[in-house]
Amino acid sequence: MLIPRGYLSSRNSDELLNGAVVFIGLYPAPFSIRASISLSFSRNSLMQISVFGIGYVGAVSAACLANDGHNVIAVDPNPQKVEPLNAGISPIVEPGLSDFIQSGIRNKRLTATSDVREAVNGTDISFVCVGTPSRSNGSLDTAYVTAAAEQIGAAIREKNSFHSVVMRSTILPGTMESIVLPALERASGRQAGVGFGVAYYPEFLRESTAIADYYDPGAIIFGRHDQMTVDRLLEIHKIFKVEPRVVSIRTAEAVKYTNNAWHALKISFANEIGNICKEAGIDGHAVMDVLCADNRLNISKAYLKPGFAFGGSCLPKDLRALRFAARKLDVPTPILDATMQANEEQLRRAYSMVAATGKRRIGIIGLSFKPETDDLRESPLVELAERLFGRGYDIRIYDPNIQVSKLTGANLQFVKAHLPHLASLLTTDINEVVDHAEVFVLGNRDEAKRLMDVVSDDRPLIDLVRIDQARCSGDLYQGICW
Ligand SMILES: NC(=O)c1ccc[n+]([C@@H]2O[C@H](COP(=O)([O-])OP(=O)(O)OC[C@H]3O[C@@H](n4cnc5c(N)ncnc54)[C@H](O)[C@@H]3O)[C@@H](O)[C@H]2O)c1
Structure with a gap:
């Protein structure tokens, strides 16, 4: 973790900014960040920065940026x-913030004002x-963001040098494009990217x-509009260990909401498991501790790529059993219930995408619940094939791992119950499906690649597995959720 500059004596601080590498152990901190650290600072040029909004985010940002040596x-x-800020008093309760504010005011790196023109004129970059807040119907109230953009835009109108406006408030995807940029352009009379710069940088x-989070961020994301503004942000963030990721503005806006939804989901999931465990006489903390110790499947990237429904012989069965057990214990399981509903929705979505093509002859590529297995139990592709077949679609299925005559046990029973005609629909010859289909459903990445090798025309593709990261939905190609 990086140590805030204000923690260091001025001599050390200068050494750091001159590119020296220092090893610091148990460095005195005005609050509870105490760690043994190795860090390497490279010289970063100091900037003139204005921070709009002296709330929980703005006060911390302003104080930390001043602590990093910028004039704020x-x-x-x-x-x-x-007034309190100018008097060296923190407007909010936040560990360590008062010390940062006091030293910022003392060394004149930090001042506060209500004068927007003075702030924009005196700085190169504004963080908004x-x-x-939420409106009563749950929608996002962008009134403060719009007003700030208009005020900053009006000040930019009177400024000669290139000013960058960096939005840090949480705003829904599309807000920069549809609200903030137009407000800035209207008020400044200039074009974004030419007359002034813009970026979205979620907090x-x-x-x-x-x-502590400011100095040891898990991720730094810049939503890029113009390179000049991104370069300024990169310069300011050179002292951080984490490499900033530069993405589109819409992606950066979406990341913020995805993060917070993910955090909320994790909390409610852990609570729900805790509730079930308590009633079953198990310590939910012990269970979640073990869950969190697995960094390969549990706390990892595993299962976190948007795609098709889950299935197979374990997940649906075990979710059902857990929900049933919870019902017996009188414990509601809204998260687990919604997980099953969300899975059903993904199946319905795939079916609707096929129906929307208006074609009747469908080639399904892959049938087992994942590649390199012949396990068809609760495969969502079997469920999709069953729905299509049941509604009169003329389907052919290609999956070289499956030979109906070799299926046994529960696997065979599942097929008999769900797709009794499988033998007449299935082929291990990709050309048979190619000759038959007016539209292809790609359900298995390996087999889909084989299909791509033999299909050269442009029949519609419905991709459930994202065969190619670079491909996005268009007329003839539709990804299920990309
Ligand atoms: N609080 C958090 O932990 C947190 C974390 C990450 C992101 N966010 C997001 O950051 C944004 C700010 O959150 P917050 O909790 O700091 O809000 P806040 O309500 O504490 O502070 C907002 C401040 O903005 C000021 N303000 C309003 N209009 C202004 C204008 N035109 N010019 C200058 N200042 C203006 C208000 O007077 C207020 O002091 C929100 O979008 C929030 O969702 C908050």
């Missing part, structure tokens, strides 16, 4: 935010950290550990 002007229309700090 914090802006807020509310004098109850501006104003509130984006991930957690209150109560905000300064």
